[in-house]
Amino acid sequence: MGRIIFIGISALLHAYVGTRLASAFTDMPWALAAFATLLVLSALMIPLSLIARRSHWGRFTETLAWTGMLFMGLFSSLFVLALVRDVALLLAAALSSLWPAWWPALLPTPQWETTSAQWTLAAAIVATVIGFVSARRTAAIVHIDIPIAGLAVELHGFTIAQITDIHVGHTIKAGYVHAVVEAVNRLGADMVAITGDLVDGSVASLREHVAPLRRLASRHGTFFVTGNHEYYSGAHAWIAELQRLDIRVLMNEHVVVQHDTAALVVAGVTDVSAHHFDATHRSDPHSAIAGAPPHASMRLLLAHQPRSAAAAADAGFDLQISGHTHGGQFLPWNFFVKLQQPFVAGLRRLRNLWVYTSRGTGYWGPPNRFGIPSEITLLRLVPEG
Secondary structure, eight states: OHHHHHHHHHHHHHHHHHHHHGGGGTTOHHHHHHHHHHHHHHHHHHHHHHHHHHHTOTHHHHHHHHHHHHHHHHHHHHHHHHHHHHHHHHHHHHHHHHOTTTOGGGSOOHHHHHHHHHHHHHHHHHHHHHHHHHHHSOOEEEEEEEEETTOOGGGTTOEEEEEOOOOBSSSOOHHHHHHHHHHHHTTOOSEEEEOSOOBSSOHHHHHHHHGGGGGOOOSSOEEEOOOHHHHHSOHHHHHHHHHHTTOEEOSSEEEEEEETTEEEEEEEOOOTTGGGTOGGGOOOHHHHHTTOOTTOSEEEEEOSSGGGHHHHHHHTOSEEEEOSSGGGSSTTTHHHHTTTOSOOSEEEEETTEEEEEOOOSSOSSSSOOTTSOOEEEEEEEEEOO
């Protein structure tokens, strides 16, 4: 029943876009037929690809996933732009009706509707192509300085390479991961942090594609915390697999990193939703820092979602690094992330806590990063002031 409802909603949304943009093909019956065919395929392939991802239909699954996700990216842009166009047309009509002497040129005409529909289609296609290229390239390096009060001299310039939200799965494979590893290793960071949502799939199906992470190199090693997608994909099996790859998984606990003569507390919490999958995995920043040496001049928390920040501030951390939001991944969805998360992207302050939220190193769903590029982040600790 749920699948039928999903397919029905998809059909209705596609029908809306089709009827609103059909005027683009007033004098081109062949193009109208092609556009209608494209929308029908999109309406079918988007839900079918999501169903296939959960049903594991062999190699056919990946073909469906790629096709459906490409359609999803294109249709998302089409739908949003069609809505914006309708709002603009309604506003123009309202202004022309209320003040005809002032706004006579704003009254929508058949030619205006045709032209605006054509521009809407063109803009959606261009945004999808640009977004695809941006999503599939290796993430760029983003350099961020974090000012820490009372930072030990030995920790001045300490660097943390953060990767997050790679979402290894049907469209992101070993080659993509290998390129990320090579980029991180060139940074020569003091430590590497992976802040969750590494995978979308089981260990059995993705083990070889995650394997390049074993080659991550830094002075103090690689640390990992779970994201919500690890729990969708079998968190316990993935925790064991990452430990096999010599990656330290932090489960509401901390380690003390001795950097020269200075102590750095590196803590990690499970995802804030983890307790819905395993009651023993409830996220707890206070437990993560319990017993940490009081003389440590820096307390770092790895937490997948920015929503952990309030509890992290209460627990006395100096810096939290997170992911999860993808920065919205592509326009205009970044404006909606604020409804669910306190921070969308970048460096923010919450009381005495710095929070850095990465835009993500991969992508989820549509291979689209229009206007919101992926990143590999190099965080550098510097003294405050």
